[in-house]
Amino acid sequence: GALVYQYPRRTICKSGTSMRMECQAVGFQATSVAWYRQSPQKTFELIALSTVNSAIKYEQNFTQEKFPISHPNLSFSSMTVLNAYLEDRGLYLCGARRGHLSNERLFFGHGTKLSVL
Amino acid sequence: QQKVQQSPESLSVPEGGMASLNCTSSDRNFQYFWWYRQHSGEGPKALMSIFSDGDKKEGRFTAHLNKASLHVSLHIRDSQPSDSALYFCAASDVGDNSKLIWGLGTSLVVNP
Numbered sequence: 001g002a003l004v005y006q007y008p009r010r011t012i013c014k015s016g017t018s019m020r021m022e023c024q025a026v027g028f029q030a031t032s033v034a035w036y037r038q039s040p041q042k043t044f045e046l047i048a049l050s051t052v053n054s055a056i057k058y059e060q061n062f063t064q065e066k067f068p069i070s071h072p073n074l075s076f077s078s079m080t081v082l083n084a085y086l087e088d089r090g091l092y093l094c095g096a097r098r099g100h101l102s103n104e105r106l107f108f109g110h111g112t113k114l115s116v117l
Numbered sequence: 118q119q120k121v122q123q124s125p126e127s128l129s130v131p132e133g134g135m136a137s138l139n140c141t142s143s144d145r146n147f148q149y150f151w152w153y154r155q156h157s158g159e160g161p162k163a164l165m166s167i168f169s170d171g172d173k174k175e176g177r178f179t180a181h182l183n184k185a186s187l188h189v190s191l192h193i194r195d196s197q198p199s200d201s202a203l204y205f206c207a208a209s210d211v212g213d214n215s216k217l218i219w220g221l222g223t224s225l226v227v228n229p
Contacts (some may be wrong), residue, residue: 044219088165
């Protein structure tokens, strides 16, 4: 079956420091990877979408300078939260899609829960 | 303004009962709808998609889409305590199906 692993499950960092999180697709090739942040109130914000053979597209309010993403192959992606502050707290979710069709579901990992002190 | 709105915010049903969740889009470009379920401490998991008008049934779950009113619903028959979770409706644009717009979720509690 298709699985997505995220590491670490939870992390705490000091305000102003950076934190890297990883996403691994197992059992399938992820043609696109979407990074989301789920707030403590459970709302989803799309940070960026990374698609094979295309540039990474960042959403408004999110920048490459703050959330650099690496997507070196079809099974792995990583994202770093640079210079983290309280407003960056939340559950960071990686969702991977197998194909390009509109009926392809996103497979999510458990997420990386980021706390900032 | 929230482009995908869900109701109710929370719902409590007895075990064996029917749970009905609603979702409405305010953007006519959103033609593809998904229902995702998220248990506590986990990432969301896709339950089912619906792209055409009418009903789609998968086991105890039935989704209904009315494109004219941009309304989609999810009905869970014979609800089980394990169905207790957050349910999210997500929609994608016909022009850009890679991007999902999420509702704020419905919290479902099934009481044994």
